[in-house]
Amino acid sequence: MNWDWMKSEALLANAGHFLAGLSVLMVTTVFTHSWLAIGIVEAVLALYVGVKEFWFDIRYESNEDYASGTIDALGYVAGNSVGWLMLAAAHAVGSW
Numbered sequence: 001m002n003w004d005w006m007k008s009e010a011l012l013a014n015a016g017h018f019l020a021g022l023s024v025l026m027v028t029t030v031f032t033h034s035w036l037a038i039g040i041v042e043a044v045l046a047l048y049v050g051v052k053e054f055w056f057d058i059r060y061e062s063n064e065d066y067a068s069g070t071i072d073a074l075g076y077v078a079g080n081s082v083g084w085l086m087l088a089a090a091h092a093v094g095s096w
Contacts, residue, residue, distance in 0.1 A: 014075045021045070021079025029087055029096070042080075049076045 028041040053069040090096040 010071075013072065017072050017075025018079035018082075021076035021081075022083045023079075025080055025083030025087065029083075033096070045076070045080065049073050 024041060024045050025038070028038050032038065050073075053073045054066065057064045057069055057072070058066065087096065
């Protein structure tokens with residue numbers, strides 16, 4: 001794997017998936033301050049990731065298989081997990 005992020009499409013895609021997963025939670029939290037809204041958006045994100053990575057990409061992108069879809073989905077999960085850790089830290093210090 002090429003670790004020069006500007007020359008490695010896979011590394012750049014993984015960074016984008018991570019940031020997407022993180023930003024979905026952060027934007028929802030900033031604009032709603034509602035557990036219900038966060039839950040709904042998280043469910044929609046899970047549905048989107050499942051459909052996009054395991055149905056759409058497998059059928060319509062070349063060189064995609066379930067292994068690459070899983071890696072992409074894990075990028076979303078990793079970013080979203082960091083978002084939950086940030087939300088927990090904000091909640092613990094009383095800033096949310």
